[in-house]
Amino acid sequence: xxxxxxxxxxxxxxxxxxxxxxxxxxxxxxxxxxxxxxxxxxxxxxxxxxxxxxxxxxxxxxxxxxxxxxxxxxxxxxxxxxxxxxxxxxxxxxxxxxxxxxxxxxxxxxxxxxxxxxxxxxxxxxxxxxxxxxxxxxxxxxxxxxxxxxxxxxxxxxxxxxxxxxxxxxxxxxxxxxxxxxxxxxxxxxxxxxxxxxxxxxxxxxxxxxxxxxxxxxxxxxxxxxxxxxxxxxxxxxxxxxxxxxxxxxxxxxxxxxxxxxxx
Amino acid sequence: xxxxxxxxxxxxxxxxxxxxxxxxxxxxxxxxxxxxxxxxxxxxxxxxxxxxxxxxxxxxxxxxxxxxxxxxxxxxxxxxxxxxxxxxxxxxxxxxxxxxxxxxxxxxxxxxxxxxxxxxxxxxxxxxxxxxxxxxxxxxxxxxxxxxxxxxxxxxxxxxxxxxxxxxxxxxxxxxxxxxxxxxxxxxxxxxxxxxxxxxxxxxxxxxxxxxxxxxxxxxxxxxxxxxxxxxxxxxxxxxxxxxxxxxxxxxxxxxxxxxxxxxxxxxxxxxxxxxxxxxxxxxxxxxxxxxxxxxxxxxxxxxxxxxxxxxxxxxxxxxxxxxxxxxxxxxxxxxxxxxxxxxxxxxxxxxxxxxxxxxxxxxxxxxxxxxxxxxxxxxxxxxxxxxxxxxxxxxxxxxxxxxx
Numbered sequence: 001x002x003x004x005x006x007x008x009x010x011x012x013x014x015x016x017x018x019x020x021x022x023x024x025x026x027x028x029x030x031x032x033x034x035x036x037x038x039x040x041x042x043x044x045x046x047x048x049x050x051x052x053x054x055x056x057x058x059x060x061x062x063x064x065x066x067x068x069x070x071x072x073x074x075x076x077x078x079x080x081x082x083x084x085x086x087x088x089x090x091x092x093x094x095x096x097x098x099x100x101x102x103x104x105x106x107x108x109x110x111x112x113x114x115x116x117x118x119x120x121x122x123x124x125x126x127x128x129x130x131x132x133x134x135x136x137x138x139x140x141x142x143x144x145x146x147x148x149x150x151x152x153x154x155x156x157x158x159x160x161x162x163x164x165x166x167x168x169x170x171x172x173x174x175x176x177x178x179x180x181x182x183x184x185x186x187x188x189x190x191x192x193x194x195x196x197x198x199x200x201x202x203x204x205x206x207x208x209x210x211x212x213x214x215x216x217x218x219x220x221x222x223x224x225x226x227x228x229x230x231x232x233x234x235x236x237x238x239x240x241x242x243x244x245x246x247x248x249x250x251x252x253x254x255x256x257x258x259x260x261x262x263x264x
Numbered sequence: 265x266x267x268x269x270x271x272x273x274x275x276x277x278x279x280x281x282x283x284x285x286x287x288x289x290x291x292x293x294x295x296x297x298x299x300x301x302x303x304x305x306x307x308x309x310x311x312x313x314x315x316x317x318x319x320x321x322x323x324x325x326x327x328x329x330x331x332x333x334x335x336x337x338x339x340x341x342x343x344x345x346x347x348x349x350x351x352x353x354x355x356x357x358x359x360x361x362x363x364x365x366x367x368x369x370x371x372x373x374x375x376x377x378x379x380x381x382x383x384x385x386x387x388x389x390x391x392x393x394x395x396x397x398x399x400x401x402x403x404x405x406x407x408x409x410x411x412x413x414x415x416x417x418x419x420x421x422x423x424x425x426x427x428x429x430x431x432x433x434x435x436x437x438x439x440x441x442x443x444x445x446x447x448x449x450x451x452x453x454x455x456x457x458x459x460x461x462x463x464x465x466x467x468x469x470x471x472x473x474x475x476x477x478x479x480x481x482x483x484x485x486x487x488x489x490x491x492x493x494x495x496x497x498x499x500x501x502x503x504x505x506x507x508x509x510x511x512x513x514x515x516x517x518x519x520x521x522x523x524x525x526x527x528x529x530x531x532x533x534x535x536x537x538x539x540x541x542x543x544x545x546x547x548x549x550x551x552x553x554x555x556x557x558x559x560x561x562x563x564x565x566x567x568x569x570x571x572x573x574x575x576x577x578x579x580x581x582x583x584x585x586x587x588x589x590x591x592x593x594x595x596x597x598x599x600x601x602x603x604x605x606x607x608x609x610x611x612x613x614x615x616x617x618x619x620x621x622x623x624x625x626x627x628x629x630x631x632x633x634x635x636x637x638x639x640x641x642x643x644x645x646x647x648x649x650x651x652x653x654x655x656x657x658x659x660x661x662x663x664x665x666x667x668x669x
Contacts, residue, residue: 011290013479013598013617030290036599063304090303091269094457098449121598122289122478125457130413130445139530140413142442145592156533160593161438162544163350164537170530180599181592214331218269218308222332222454222491225309228288231476231483234624239636239647244654251630251646252662255607258628259667262549262606263575 001054001112001152001172005045005078006101006132007038009062009069010122034069037117040178043185045115046077048150055079057108061089061100067201075188075196082108088206091218094123098131100216103209105136113155114175118143129177139170145181269308269324272299276320283312283321288482309484332452333490339428340492343369346420346434346443347380347392347400350410354388356505356547357435359395361498363506364462365433366396368471371464374430375399381419383409386516393514395506400516401427407526410535411439414528417446419521424451426519429493431471433462436497437546448495454488455495458602460502460625461485471496479598479621500546501604502625538593545594548577550607553596553623554589555581557612557633557652561589566653567611570660573667579603579623581613597622612652615640632656 012033034042045056058073060066061084070081084104092100105111114133119126126142133140141157148167149156159166160179188196206216214220238254240247272283279297291305292312299320301312313321334340345361347354362378369376375398380389382404389400401423407415424432424447432447434440436458448455460483461474470487471494477484488494538544545551552574554567564584571578579596580589596603598618608626613619615631615638623629624643631644632652641647648655 011478013621063302085304087268087303090306091308094445094455095449095452098445123457124477124479124602126441127445127448127455127457130442131449134417134446134449139528140442140446141530142413143438159438162546164535166535167533168530169533174530179592180595212331220331222330222452222488223456223486224454224489225307225484225486226472227485228309228311229483229485231480234629234643234645236642237629237645237647239641239644239649241649244650244658247648247650248655248658248662251648252659252666254646255628255630256666258607259550259574259663 001048001052002108002110003045003048003054003056003113003115004105004108004111005038005041005056005058005073005115006128007042007058007060007069007073007117008035008120009033009060009066010035010120013121032065032068034072035117035120035122037119037121037178037180039117039185040180040182041115041117042073042076042078043183044147044178045113046186047183048113048147052150052152054112057082059084059101059104059108061085061092061097061104070201071196071199072188074199075192076186077192080202081199082202082204084204084209086206088213089217091221092216093221093223094125094127094131095222096216096220098128099135099220100209100211101128102132102135103211104204105132107204107209112152112172113150114138114173116175116177118177118179126177129175133175136175138174140175140177141168141170142177144176144178147176147182268303270301270303270306271322271324272301273320273322274298276318278318278320280317282315282317286312286315288478330490334492337492340430342375342377342427342429343372343431344377344379344429344433344493346432346440347378348435348437348439349380349382349385349388352382352385352388354391355435357437357440357498357500358392359505360500360503361433361435362392362396364498364503366506368431368462368464369398372430372469377401377429379420379423381408381416386518389516394508394510394512396512398514400514401519402516403519403521405521405526407528410532411443412528412530412532413442413446414530415526416443417450418525420447421450422521422525423519424493432493432495434495434497436499440497444495444497451493452491453493453495454491455497456486456488457497459496459498462496462498470494476625479617480624499602499604545577545579545596545603546601548603548605550574550576550609551579551596551603551605551623552576552609552611553579553581553613554584554611555613556583556587557614558584558589561587563653564589566656566660570609570656570663573660573663576607576609577605581619610640610644611656613640614638615643
């Protein structure tokens with residue numbers, strides 16, 4: 001099976017610090033990483049390949065430096081990387097992003113399972129995975145925590161819902177979005193690192209995709225950001241110090257009414 | 265590049281780097297002492313434009329026809345909400361959407377409509393009317409008994425094309441996010457995820473959708489100026505539930521759809537409810553969370569005991585989940601769940617930025633930690649510094665007394 005995993009390069013939030021004076025993000029020196037959820041998608045793709053045979057291609061839409069994310073995926077065991085990058089994609093919202101990735105997938109053609117992380121850690125929308133499925137008119141299983149069964153023509157996955165787990169059977173091709181629980185991503189092997197270094201990354205531009213220009217980038221995006229602001233800082237609260245027997249009743253007194261209100 | 269949507273004018277830029285600091289997306293860099301915008305990263309949010317003291321950054325005003333734009337926006341009327349149900353029970357997020365939707369509909373002078381998909385649910389429409397709906401669209405079919413991505417999306421697409429709503433709101437739940445992403449692509453609507461604020465622009469009548477990004481470190485206000493409907497998912501527990509008014513009147517419309525629309529390629533094999541009987545934390549008004557400070561899995565019992573007395577859900581930090589102390593479904597934070605309870609009590613959680621991302625919009629935050637420098641205290645409404653093994657059981661006892669349990 002040809003498994004295609006869609007990944008995104010994001011700023012490493014573990015690195016992000018807040019300037020305590022201005023309450024804004026300090027972004028200087030922040031490194032880019034593969035979106036944490038995509039790491040699980042990459043790992044699961046490699047495991048499926050190990051089981052079924054075939055190959056795994058990682059695809060990303062982003063700036064030229066997103067090539068690093070593809071090389072990292074290859075170092076883990078992905079076979080090939082495709083970078084979809086063009087100035088024409090500037091200002092893409094989730095509609096245009098999922099369209100662009102769907103057009104790239106059409107160009108790939110022989111995809112079986114399309115794997116995505118459940119959402120990206122910078123935008124947190126969770127819209128691009130199902131968006132790709134919609135553009136390609138494919139079935140989807142979102143929030144997958146386990147793949148129970150897979151063959152050339154179908155997949156059975158466990159979807160994590162708020163109140164339990166739903167087991168879903170879908171025909172292949174289909175789109176899966178995965179949650180953290182699904183696996184433990186492996187570290188790159190030495191062999192993988194060498195392969196990543198040597199790998200030829202395929203570059204596709206807008207013209208390569210047979211995309212309708214009007215559906216790309218800013219023009220193809222129905223939404224528009226009109227304002228960005230920092231949320232008001234939470235006021236430093238009241239700290240209770242001292243003997244537990246003294247401070248605990250003080251806190252209970254403060255919280256009692258709120259607890260009763262919340263219970264009603 | 266005159267076609268670029270945003271440009272730095274080289275003759276005006278002095279290389280002061282102010283714009284670089286202002287960019288939430290890290291899209292501006294210095295090249296040969298001048299600012300250059302990396303268009304593949306830029307989201308055209310405009311944060312840099314007013315920051316530049318030399319007016320060197322210009323955004324192209326774009327009046328060119330946009331693909332899929334709606335020619336006559338006034339043809340789209342009414343505010344719709346998706347009435348999420350599980351096992352035939354209307355979910356509380358639906359009441360929150362009705363509360364918020366009512367306000368928007370009143371401001372626009374439009375009707376508030378609920379869309380209810382299910383099987384044998386026609387008796388639930390009165391509930392939706394009493395909570396504020398002027399009209400309820402019902403599609404009743406065995407295939408819609410429980411949520412399935414394909415038929416649910418296809419039915420909504422069908423209804424939207426038929427009735428042309430101006431706004432469509434849905435809960436930012438697992439179901440909601442999976443569903444409306446498919447719908448928005450097909451009807452070519454703008455879709456904004458996980459909104460925590462909604463308002464109507466008094467001038468343009470556009471829906472102003474405000475949402476957190478970067479784990480809540482920045483907020484963005486987003487509009488859909490030229491496409492309809494304006495779709496948004498709304499974060500659970502942020503909006504107030506609509507109250508019941510038994511005297512309210514509204515109409516119910518039973519909608520028929522073609523058999524084709526109800527087909528699903530993906531099929532549910534079975535459903536396994538969460539083994540642990542504790543509450544779904546996304547729904548909880550109070551959450552008691554435990555972290556690494558608990559030191560061992562058996563110590564989670566002190567967190568559970570406090571939760572029980574308070575009628576609270578049990579949450580956890582990533583560290584506790586990774587250590588295998590508690591299932592992943594309890595994890596709060598960037599790689600877990602985003603929660604917004606009335607009261608959040610963090611026991612032995614240091615408060616790394618990823619954890620804060622998942623809970624910092626809670627109304628009241630209580631932090632219990634022995635380290636006075638733990639970042640959790642910076643967001644805490646009340647902090648207790650000390651040994652959680654003494655403080656938490658004591659808290660349980662005192663609450664038991666105070667609540668007369």
